[in-house]
Amino acid sequence: MPRPRIVKETRRPVEEREPPRASTLKPHEWLSEESLTEYNEVVDSGGIFDIYLSSVAERKIKAHAVNEAPNRLEVMGFMLGEVRRWKGRIYSLVRDIVTTHLKSSSSKVRFDPEAFPNLFHGLDDSGFDYILVGWYHSHPGHTCFLSRTDLETQRSIFDQPYHSALVIDPITRDIKTFKLSETGYEEVAFAVYEPEVGSKAKAKRSRKLKVKPSS
């Protein structure tokens, strides 16, 4: 099995950088009342979320889950991004996702060993220097939690403090993020952020604007 580029994560230093600005954040529209309360507490206290999910990744995850929902099929993929530190706290940014066609049923989706090369190939193709910050999968119609198998997956593959598991239920419209804890796992708060246009992209755009006829 080919080694993925994600092994870089162990060598890559954690960047000290401020999380996305509050003005770019929003709660996911499918948050439960309880999760929304958690979200608001973090925002109101000026705190740092465990996970910042880009609107790009959010749309892809939702579309993936929703597309297979009529067949009650679970979907699964990796979350790619960056790990950063701010004010002594580690947080992760999910910039994009990668997935592949998976054999799944309505009640279980596994990291099928046969699917790994495809997923890793997808990572190589992504052309990003991102690291693996977690995984997502759907529970169509049976709410968001980590099953025993999910927990085993988390413990064996996603055992770093910044690794998270996102579970989405496209039928009941629920979404939650989890991390390992002393007792098993716990829900952590996440925010959806709208990526700000980078300086490079801005420069490109303004150059384009300049060549536009001014009539």
Ligand SMILES: [Zn+2]
């Ligand atoms: Zn599950």
